[in-house]
Amino acid sequence: MSISLQQISKSFGSFSALTDISLEIPGGSLVGLLGPSGSGKTTLLRIIAGLERADRGRVLFDGQDVTGLPVQKRRVGFVFQQYALFRHMTVFDNVGFGLRMLPRAERPSREARRARIMELLTMVQLDHLASRYPSQLSGGQRQRVALARALAVKPSVLLLDEPFGALDAKVRKELRRWLRHLHEQMAVTSVFVTHDQEEAMEVSDQVVVMSQGHIEQIGSPRTVYEEPASRFVFDFLGHINALSGRYQDGRWENGDAWLQLPGNGCPHGNLTFYLRPHEATLAHTPAADAHLPVQVDELSVFGATVKLELSPRGWQAEALEVELPREEFLALAPERKQALFLRPRHLQSITADGGLGPVLDMQG
Numbered sequence: 001m002s003i004s005l006q007q008i009s010k011s012f013g014s015f016s017a018l019t020d021i022s023l024e025i026p027g028g029s030l031v032g033l034l035g036p037s038g039s040g041k042t043t044l045l046r047i048i049a050g051l052e053r054a055d056r057g058r059v060l061f062d063g064q065d066v067t068g069l070p071v072q073k074r075r076v077g078f079v080f081q082q083y084a085l086f087r088h089m090t091v092f093d094n095v096g097f098g099l100r101m102l103p104r105a106e107r108p109s110r111e112a113r114r115a116r117i118m119e120l121l122t123m124v125q126l127d128h129l130a131s132r133y134p135s136q137l138s139g140g141q142r143q144r145v146a147l148a149r150a151l152a153v154k155p156s157v158l159l160l161d162e163p164f165g166a167l168d169a170k171v172r173k174e175l176r177r178w179l180r181h182l183h184e185q186m187a188v189t190s191v192f193v194t195h196d197q198e199e200a201m202e203v204s205d206q207v208v209v210m211s212q213g214h215i216e217q218i219g220s221p222r223t224v225y226e227e228p229a230s231r232f233v234f235d236f237l238g239h240i241n242a243l244s245g246r247y248q249d250g251r252w253e254n255g256d257a258w259l260q261l262p263g264n265g266c267p268h269g270n271l272t273f274y275l276r277p278h279e280a281t282l283a284h285t286p287a288a289d290a291h292l293p294v295q296v297d298e299l300s301v302f303g304a305t306v307k308l309e310l311s312p313r314g315w316q317a318e319a320l321e322v323e324l325p326r327e328e329f330l331a332l333a334p335e336r337k338q339a340l341f342l343r344p345r346h347l348q349s350i351t352a353d354g355g356l357g358p359v360l361d362m363q364g
């Protein structure tokens with residue numbers, strides 16, 4: 001079932017929560033709505049569900065206008081962060097609840113319901129816990145029951161609002177992979193809300209980045225990360241280091257720090273660069289084209305890349321963060337408090353009006 005949102009706007013009193021949102025969600029895809037708190041993700045999800053009415057615009061399911069249809073008639077399944085399972089019902093009865101509530105004409109027989117429930121419980125790998133009560137399950141298991149329950153009535157659209165938000169990091173990661181896998185099996189059009197970049201990037205076919213009630217960018221995880229359409233997207237997806245200074249004729253300066261940049265494409269005057277942590281190297285001596293003295297504050301020696309927190313020496317910048325491949329880190333063998341030199345490989349310039357300017361690649 002494809003979903004088409006056409007020029008959706010929604011205000012709460014004088015506050016505009018969504019402004020002119022248009023979005024095409026292909027049938028069978030898994031779309032992540034990503035944005036900071038208050039950007040309108042949940043409101044948009046509720047409008048798709050029919051739990052909230054838009055002030056303007058239309059919602060279409062497979063080309064059919066469902067704008068005026070109430071939630072019960074839209075065949076949507078939900079999973080929320082704190083999905084309250086029925087505490088007095090077993091896992092089996094929780095999953096079967098929606099099926100029992102169907103109008104008599106649509107309700108499957110007792111045997112068919114039982115088969116469907118067991119099929120779903122097997123799919124979420126909880127068939128062995130069918131007779132437990134929610135209080136006897138872990139948080140991750142409860143969310144899997146919630147998901148099985150949402151899928152029981154064969155929804156045409158599955159909506160998930162921060163489904164793993166309340167769980168610890170390890171369980172979240174497991175459930176993400178598992179949701180991806182489940183989605184591949186079921187191919188039900190799914191929209192999920194998250195403010196966690198990693199989650200959106202790992203799970204979604206398409207990411208919709210939202211800010212202040214509008215869409216900043218729609219694209220594959222790779223596109224939004226590698227080709228951000230705006231400064232907001234660049235900033236929001238992953239950590240950035242901001243290097244601000246004065247630029248003239250290819251040379252950028254800030255206190256003792258300077259860069260001799262390729263080309264001469266930036267406007268003279270104040271100029272800020274964004275630098276991703278993995279797009280820089282560190283050395284014991286400055287390079288011919290980069291003199292950015294730093295001191296090592298913290299090292300996080302965990303996994304295939306090593307994260308270093310640095311502070312500038314003799315120039316002004318917020319604390320800097322650099323990620324080095326493990327071999328590069330071992331060859332450099334830096335220690336806390338050690339003085340080193342930072343060399344960017346790839347810089348994104350920011351224009352005076354706050355937009356994205358030219359990208360500069362340092363030679364070599």
Ligand SMILES: Nc1ncnc2c1ncn2[C@@H]1O[C@H](COP(=O)(O)OP(=O)(O)OP(=O)(O)O)[C@@H](O)[C@H]1O
Binds near residue numbers: 036037038044
């Ligand atoms: N029923 C309501 N009445 C008044 N304001 C509301 C209502 N629902 C949402 N808002 C406001 O609309 C804005 C968008 O809220 P929404 O819940 O959609 O954001 P969100 O991106 O999902 O945020 P979060 O990640 O914190 O859940 C917020 O500023 C919120 O305070």
